[in-house]
Amino acid sequence: MNTESTRLIEARGVSIRRKGRQLLHAIDISVDRGEVVTLIGPNGAGKTTLVRVLLGLLQPDSGRVQRDTSVRVGYVPQHLHLNSTMPISVKRMMGLTGRPSLNAIKAALEETGAEKLIEARMSDLSGGELRRVLLSRALLRHPDLLILDEPVQGVDYIGEADLYALIAEIVGRHGCGVLMVSHDLHIVMAATDRVVCLNHHICCTGVPQEVVGHDEFQRLFGTRAGAVTALYQHSHDHVHESADVVPVPEAVVPVSGEVVAATGENTYRRMPHPGGQRDAG
Amino acid sequence: MLDDFFVRALLVSVGIGAVAGPLGCFLLWRRMAYFGDTMAHSALLGVALGIILGTSPIVSVFAIVFIAALSLLFLQKVVHLASDTLLGLLSHSALALGVVILALSGSTLGHGLLSYLFGDVLAVTRGDLIVVWAGGLVCLAVLAYIWRPLVALTVHEDLARAEDSPVERSQIIYMILIAGAVAAGMKVVGVLLIVALLIIPAAAAQSLSRTPEQMAVLAAVIGMLASSGGMYGSLVLDTPSGPTIVVMALILFLVSLVIRPLSRVLESVQ
Numbered sequence: 001m002n003t004e005s006t007r008l009i010e011a012r013g014v015s016i017r018r019k020g021r022q023l024l025h026a027i028d029i030s031v032d033r034g035e036v037v038t039l040i041g042p043n044g045a046g047k048t049t050l051v052r053v054l055l056g057l058l059q060p061d062s063g064r065v066q067r068d069t070s071v072r073v074g075y076v077p078q079h080l081h082l083n084s085t086m087p088i089s090v091k092r093m094m095g096l097t098g099r100p101s102l103n104a105i106k107a108a109l110e111e112t113g114a115e116k117l118i119e120a121r122m123s124d125l126s127g128g129e130l131r132r133v134l135l136s137r138a139l140l141r142h143p144d145l146l147i148l149d150e151p152v153q154g155v156d157y158i159g160e161a162d163l164y165a166l167i168a169e170i171v172g173r174h175g176c177g178v179l180m181v182s183h184d185l186h187i188v189m190a191a192t193d194r195v196v197c198l199n200h201h202i203c204c205t206g207v208p209q210e211v212v213g214h215d216e217f218q219r220l221f222g223t224r225a226g227a228v229t230a231l232y233q234h235s236h237d238h239v240h241e242s243a244d245v246v247p248v249p250e251a252v253v254p255v256s257g258e259v260v261a262a263t264g265e266n267t268y269r270r271m272p273h274p275g276g277q278r279d280a281g
Numbered sequence: 282m283l284d285d286f287f288v289r290a291l292l293v294s295v296g297i298g299a300v301a302g303p304l305g306c307f308l309l310w311r312r313m314a315y316f317g318d319t320m321a322h323s324a325l326l327g328v329a330l331g332i333i334l335g336t337s338p339i340v341s342v343f344a345i346v347f348i349a350a351l352s353l354l355f356l357q358k359v360v361h362l363a364s365d366t367l368l369g370l371l372s373h374s375a376l377a378l379g380v381v382i383l384a385l386s387g388s389t390l391g392h393g394l395l396s397y398l399f400g401d402v403l404a405v406t407r408g409d410l411i412v413v414w415a416g417g418l419v420c421l422a423v424l425a426y427i428w429r430p431l432v433a434l435t436v437h438e439d440l441a442r443a444e445d446s447p448v449e450r451s452q453i454i455y456m457i458l459i460a461g462a463v464a465a466g467m468k469v470v471g472v473l474l475i476v477a478l479l480i481i482p483a484a485a486a487q488s489l490s491r492t493p494e495q496m497a498v499l500a501a502v503i504g505m506l507a508s509s510g511g512m513y514g515s516l517v518l519d520t521p522s523g524p525t526i527v528v529m530a531l532i533l534f535l536v537s538l539v540i541r542p543l544s545r546v547l548e549s550v551q
Contacts, residue, residue: 055443075443086310086435087490096433097444121491
């Protein structure tokens, strides 16, 4: 495949400084059609800042973002601070910026398995339902590029595996490119073509197997990296099995840049519970 | 019929109520009630400047309120003060400055000031009636035009921007509409109570609506009911009309609180 003609978005040398802090330094990143790129990094690493630059919401101090005007972008934000005083149904939410037909709305909701929610109030949705509705909304625009900021935010860990499987399915069906953001690394790696590890600068990038072996990645994510390799290879031949071997989701969430190291073996076998990560560390 | 001062006052209040309801929905959704209050308080400064410059108060009030809104948006970005501190500072300074300038200008502060603070709808002229209704219709038409972008940016500003919804333009037009509503509503309920007419009908409509559009229409209806009910109330009870309208709006809000639980009870009985 000719990579030149299938490039959806490309950023070169993007830097951003705010209040004396270097948020992003010389970032190169690109997404091709049919490719799933996962942007990974600890909290506060500048992931959402980079997403906002790529969406054209934030002007970089230096560097540039290239995106053909014909490339339609579907965006799923990390948070939706729905004000409880605003009554809004899922159906109305689907037509927030466009005017889709009822059939188009139903089809988009069916694609994510959320068709039963069409009349529900947005404020009544669970975390997983909200994610599906937001994904459907992005699909309504027939995007060439999907930008998903923390697509499993507020979803329990079984729901996470389902959502990642759904995203992989959508990429297969629509042939769009995906840029996914995650502060965590487990299941997401299995459904990813390329990982970009960000901590204000790009630490490393490559296919998941390569990245997890990288020094800087291990420094950021601790010994958990080993477990990810195992998970990646394990789920390689059968996606659904990943649900059986879900590692503790919270075990490796680095709090404010500090890495909470947990031994891969311990967290790997145990069902997640609030005390799990402290025991393991 | 329009020669009757009460009919004129009634029609003006109903017109203001119809516009204030839908406009107020956004103050609710965006948690901008205090912001609206600040705009309204700066109206008195507008009155004072209007008297000094010899312009029609409705024009000077509109201009000052709009300028106050823009400077608030600007100051929030550059000044390192909590947003409520900034609002309180601007709100009360504008109110105080307005009273001081009114006093210096030598205008009689007695009834004049009270009528600006609490409204004097019985004094509206035939010309006021035409201005309020023509302006109200334009205001509603413009609001309908920017409605969808406004809802989109209220739900998620970045999402609206990413999907090419006109965010800045809609926000500024909305400020102009609020400034217009404050300038016109000042006649009816006065600068101290105009925000009540924006907020309370919208709050009453909220629990009874499923979509933003339903809430806007319902808020307009409740606003008109509050205005007409309040006007009749003030006639019967011989109370000041502005505050009576606000009390009527409050009663409608309290009614809205029991409608939903009541309808559920009725459903379960059947």
